[in-house]
Amino acid sequence: xxxxxxxxxxxxxxxxxxxxxxxxxxxxxxxxxxxxxxxxxxxxxxxxxxxxx
Numbered sequence: 001x002x003x004x005x006x007x008x009x010x011x012x013x014x015x016x017x018x019x020x021x022x023x024x025x026x027x028x029x030x031x032x033x034x035x036x037x038x039x040x041x042x043x044x045x046x047x048x049x050x051x052x053x
Contacts, residue, residue, distance in 0.1 A: 012036075015034060015036075019032055019034065
């Protein structure tokens with residue numbers, strides 16, 4: 001059974017921190033998705049994971 005967790009963040013910085021926290025806990029970039037309104041302006045940290053526009 002696959003587990004899914006969804007987080008909603010006020011800004012990109014908070015989302016990027018959540019991505020880094022997940023990576024520190026052992027998740028890979030392939031296991032993390034970021035859904036954003038405008039992916040053209042995402043930082044390197046959030047661009048590294050699968051981004052859904």
